[in-house]
Amino acid sequence: MARTKVLSASEAARLIPDGAVVTVSSSSGLGCPDAVLAAIGARFDAEGRPRNLTTLHPIAAGDMWGVKGIDHVAKPGCLRRVLAGSYPSGPSSAAPPAIWEMISGNTIPAYNVPSGILFDMHREAAAKRPGVLTKVGMDTFVDPTREGCAMNAKAVAEPIVSRVNFAGEDWLFFPSIVPQVAIIRATTADERGNLSYEHEGGILGPLDQALSVRNNGGLVIAQVKRLAAAGTLRPHDVVVPGVLVDVIVVAPDQLQTTNTPYEPAISGEIFRPIASFETPKFDVGKAIARRVAMELREGDAVNIGFGISANVPRILIEEGRHGAVTWVIEQGAIGGIPLLDFQFGCASNAEAIVQSPHQFTYFQGGGFDMSLLSFLQIDRSGSVNVSKLGLRPHVTAGAGGFVDITARAKRIVFSGYFTAGAGLEIADGSLRIAREGKVRKLVNEVEQVSFSGRRAVAQGQEIVYVTERCVLRLEPEGVTVVEIAPGVDLQRDVLAQSEFDLRVNGNLKLMPAALFHPEPIGLELRRAA
Structure with a gap:
């Protein structure tokens, strides 16, 4: 291989040919090679080139807060x-x-592909295998019997997934897509193109992406924060070796993640004191998060997602139970404390940061113990929608790794509000619904199936839904109310606010009143089996 070239972002952009398949390593603002992407856009504005690109984004590229x-x-x-x-x-x-204007305007074919499957497609392309056989996504929007990942009519006309029979079983088959260009990011490159990630909040999947391009004769561009002399990086610190990298672009002002120039605790260089993490203010959302925390078991490895459940690690801190479970997130952090808001997808004080493709293999195979996730809608079969809602789809963004995570998870706790926009009040350990929400979230049929309740029942997955006014479980007979909040009327506030008939457990319990008091609840966790 020729010596790796150090070029400006605009010089690198000129190397991308028309019609190329370009794979980009990023998770929203985390790890986004934004300087190179900006240069590609600027070149197109000036020259009309490159044209007709296909881009692959295994997690996501960019955000609405400064990383386009x-x-x-x-x-x-x-x-x-x-x-x-x-x-x-x-x-x-x-x-x-x-x-989103291009997607909703049907300007280009657009697909929402589970993140783990997209990484699998890269691995198959790297090894020159025909594609991915998987059961991840069956009976969800991923399945061609539903939407086949298509987000608009143009995508429907160009399908990317089919159902096939292999060895007597039905599978989803995604043919390999071979990328010609990879745009990845790291902290440091040496003069030979070796890449290290010491300031990054996650490694993501750059090695798999670079391999898929290198093995098929393409171009690998790495955006980095700084350049080092050849031979100065320790070999164990190198994540992507220089033999896979063609071009280095130095962008010293790249953000560590969204709205975050650099925090050493995110990249594991220091550990923050546990007392420095704020605990949630007392409100209805905190009551829900507390009830979710009661589902945890001592010693579990627990995946966590966005929304109310993202506050559960801080509930454990407040309760003096930090470390009782190990948090695992799709961007690669294991252990520590998952972060919130703009820094979501990163963790402070992590025990390890692994590459996302390996994390998704862990999730897809169900090796972890449980997952805490959110819901937008639940339907009569127990299916959940998190990925599509109404006429403003950019609010939901898509499913990311949700489908990979839920496909074989042993236990899942979904959390959210029972209706949207309700006026809720807490007083003396009770919940009062002062004004009912205008939008029901328990519906006859979800707008999009992100998680299949039917498949969960068939696989024996344990599914719990925690809301402010009740706790429900998915049983073979249907969605069942098993607990109700103090102060809530079962008929008026629960059964009448669902579009479908809910079952009621014969041993209906009250949610603990302690959830609705500001003081810590004295959380005790069950032992893992």
Whole structure:
């Protein structure tokens, strides 16, 4: 291999040919090679090149808070097709990103592919195998019997997944897509192109992406924060070896993650004192998070997602139970304390940060103990929608790793509010619904199946739904109310607010009143089996 070249972002952008399949390593603002993507967009504006790109984003590229990511190339003529685990998201009050305008306008074929499957597709392309056989996503929007990952009519016309029979069983088959260009990011490159990740909040999947391109004769561009002399990186610190890298672009001002220039605790260089983490203020959301925490078992490895459940690690801190479980998140952190808001996807004080493709293998095979996730809608079969809602899809962003995580998880706790927009009050250990929400979240049929209740029952998965007014479980006979909050009327506030008939457990219990008091609840965790 020729010596790795150090080029400017604009010089690197000129190397990308028309019609290329380009894979980008990023998770929203985390690890996003934004300087290179910006240069590609600027070159297209100036020269009309490169044209007709297909881009692959295993997790997501960019956000709505300063890291434009895919929006740099979301221009008619520049972008022809996109496959992503998720897309830039933002508040419903904000104008949608350019990529969402292209998706909803049916300008290009767009697909929401589970993040783990997208990484699997890279691995198969690297080994020159025909594609991915998987059961992840069956009976969800991923399945061609539903939407086949398609986000618009143009995508429906160009299917990327089929159902096949192999060895007497039905599988989903994703043919390999061979990328010609990889745009990845690291902290440091030496003069030979070796890459290390010492300031990164996650490694993500750059090695798999670089391998898929290198093994097929393509171009690997690495954006880094700084350049080091050849031979100065310790071999155990090198994540992507220089034999896989063609071009280095130095961008010293790259953000560590969204709205975060650099925090050494995110990259594991220091550990923050546990007392420095804020615990949630007392409100209804905290009551839900507390009840979710009661489902944990001592010693479990627990995946955690966005929403109410993201506060559960801080509930454990407040209760003096930090360390009782090990948190595992799709961007690769194991242990520590998963972070919130703009820093979601990172953790402080992690025990390890592994590459995302390996983390998704762990999830897809069900090696972890349980997952704490959110819901937008639940339907009569127990299916959950987290990925599509109404006319402003950029608010939900897509499913990311949700489908990979839930496919074989032994236990899942979904959390959320029973209705949207309800006026809720807490007083003296009771919940009062002062004004009912205008939008029901327990519906006859979810707008999009992100998680299949039917498949969960068939596989024997344990599924719990925690809301402010009740706890429900998915049983073979249907969704069943097993607990109700103090102060809540079962008929008026629960059964009448669901579009479908809920079953009621014959031994209906009250949710603990302690959940609805500001003081710690004295959390005790069961022992793992």
